[in-house]
Amino acid sequence: MKDTLVCKIDKDNIDLLKIKEFAHILRAGGTVIFPTETVYGLGANAIDENAVVKIYEAKGRPSDNPLIVHIADKDDIYNLALEINENAKLVMDKFWPGPITIILKKKDIVPLKTSGGLDTVAVRMPSHPIALSLIKESGVPIAAPSANISGRPSPTDEKNVCEEMSGRVDGIILGGDSSVGLESTVLDLTGEIPMILRPGGITLEDLTEVLGKVEVDPAILEKNDNIVAKAPGMKYTHYAPKASVYIVAGEEDNVINKINELVVEGSNNGIKVGVMCNNKNISKYNGEVIGLGENLNEIAFNLFKVLREMDKRNVDIVYSESFENTGIGQAVMNRLVKAAGYKFIKA
Ligand code: TXA
Ligand code: MG
Numbered sequence: 001m002k003d004t005l006v007c008k009i010d011k012d013n014i015d016l017l018k019i020k021e022f023a024h025i026l027r028a029g030g031t032v033i034f035p036t037e038t039v040y041g042l043g044a045n046a047i048d049e050n051a052v053v054k055i056y057e058a059k060g061r062p063s064d065n066p067l068i069v070h071i072a073d074k075d076d077i078y079n080l081a082l083e084i085n086e087n088a089k090l091v092m093d094k095f096w097p098g099p100i101t102i103i104l105k106k107k108d109i110v111p112l113k114t115s116g117g118l119d120t121v122a123v124r125m126p127s128h129p130i131a132l133s134l135i136k137e138s139g140v141p142i143a144a145p146s147a148n149i150s151g152r153p154s155p156t157d158e159k160n161v162c163e164e165m166s167g168r169v170d171g172i173i174l175g176g177d178s179s180v181g182l183e184s185t186v187l188d189l190t191g192e193i194p195m196i197l198r199p200g201g202i203t204l205e206d207l208t209e210v211l212g213k214v215e216v217d218p219a220i221l222e223k224n225d226n227i228v229a230k231a232p233g234m235k236y237t238h239y240a241p242k243a244s245v246y247i248v249a250g251e252e253d254n255v256i257n258k259i260n261e262l263v264v265e266g267s268n269n270g271i272k273v274g275v276m277c278n279n280k281n282i283s284k285y286n287g288e289v290i291g292l293g294e295n296l297n298e299i300a301f302n303l304f305k306v307l308r309e310m311d312k313r314n315v316d317i318v319y320s321e322s323f324e325n326t327g328i329g330q331a332v333m334n335r336l337v338k339a340a341g342y343k344f345i346k347a
Helices: 016-027 049-059 074-080 086-095 129-138 158-165 204-211 252-268 279-284 296-312 329-339
Strands: 005-008 032-034 041-045 068-070 100-105 120-124 171-174 185-188 195-198 244-249 273-278 288-293 317-321 344-346
Touching: 005 016, 016 032, 016 041, 016 129, 016 171, 032 129, 041 049, 041 129, 074 086, 074 120, 086 100, 086 204, 158 171, 244 252, 244 329, 252 273, 252 279, 252 317, 273 279, 273 296, 279 288, 288 296, 296 329
Parallel strands: 005 171, 032 171, 068 120, 100 185, 244 317, 244 344, 273 288, 273 317
Antiparallel strands: 032 041, 100 120, 185 195
16 A cells, blocks of 8 residues: 555646655656546656556556657647558647547657557647646656546546545645547548547537547547557556446437336346436336436446446446447447447337
8 A cells, every 4th residue: 555645736726845745756767646637537747657557556557558758838749649641640739738649650758658659659638737837847747547446437527536446646636527538539641531539528529620630540449359549558457347237228218217117127036227318208217316407418428437337326237228339429328338248228
C-alpha cells in the first residue's frame, strides 16, 4: 500500500500551489490520478520508463497495452510524433483540446514501454482545466490510461476513483464528475484513410465532416475471432461489472416485455436482477431498475457509474435496453457490448 496524497481542487478556481505539489510528484517519477473531461486518468511521466511501469502495476494491466500521452500545448506533439500530417493538423485544429486521441508514428523519445512496443504513439490534449494545469506544471508529457483497475469500468466521479485507487498511487486529485463520461475517441492517422479504433466523445459524424472519408475498425462492435482489434486495449474484456450483463434488443415494446419476463424468471430462481434503461421507461420495469438518462449524451455520462452502482447493489444479472448506434451512441453501444461480453438477447 502506498501513502496516497488525496486533495480536492476546484476546476473553476484552481489552487496552483496544490497543482504544483502533484506536478512535483509526476516529475519525480510518481503516479497521480487526475480528472479529465472523459474519465479520470492515472498519470505518470510518459518519457520515463520507470515511471510508466508504475502505471501498469497500479492498474494490474498487461504491459502490451499502449498508453495515451497527454499534452497541454498542441505544439508539444512535435516532440512526440514523427510526421504531423494534414489530417492530424485538421483534427488538432478542430477538436483539441477535447475528447479525441490521435495515433501517429512515434519519435524515439517515447519509450516502447509507453507505446506498448509499437512504433506509433497515441496523443491527446484534454480540455479539463485541472488536467491542463497539471500537465503544464509538470513540464513533461503525461501517459495516462483510465484510472481503473484493469477490466473494471473507467471511473468518472470522485467517490469511485477514491474507493478503487487509494493506496495504489502516489496522488489523487479530485475535481468533480467527468463531463463526457466515456473515454476519448481513438483515431489512427498513420494510414491513408483515418480509422476510428475506439468510438468516443468526438463522433464518426463529427470526423467525417472535417476529414471526409473515415473508417471504423470492424472489431468495435462485433466479436469475431477473425477480426483483431487494432487498438490493443480493445481486445481485453472491459468495462465489466461483477454482474453478468445482457443487452436485450428489438422493438421497444418487445424489449420491455422480454426484460420483465426475464426479471420474473430471475427472481423465481432467487437471482437478483438489475435493469438499465432509458429514463422514460423506468416505471415500466420491476427489479433493481436504474435509468441511464433521457438521451444519448446523458446515457454516455451515466453508463460507467450505473454499472458500478449495480455492483454496489449486489446484482447478479443486469438486463440492459439497447441504444441507437449513431453519434455518441456508437461509443455507448461499444462500451455496453464489451461490458456484456457480447451477450445479446433478441426480443
Ligand atoms: O479518454 C481517454 O482517452 C482516457 C483519459 C484518461 O484521457 N484515457 C484512456 O486510456 O482511456 P486507456 O489507456 O484506458 O485507453 C487507451 C486506448 C486503448 O484501447 C489502447 O489500446 C489504445 O488507446 N492505444 C493507445 N496507443 C495506441 C497505439 N499506438 N496504437 C493503437 N492503439 C493505441
Ligand atoms: Mg481504459
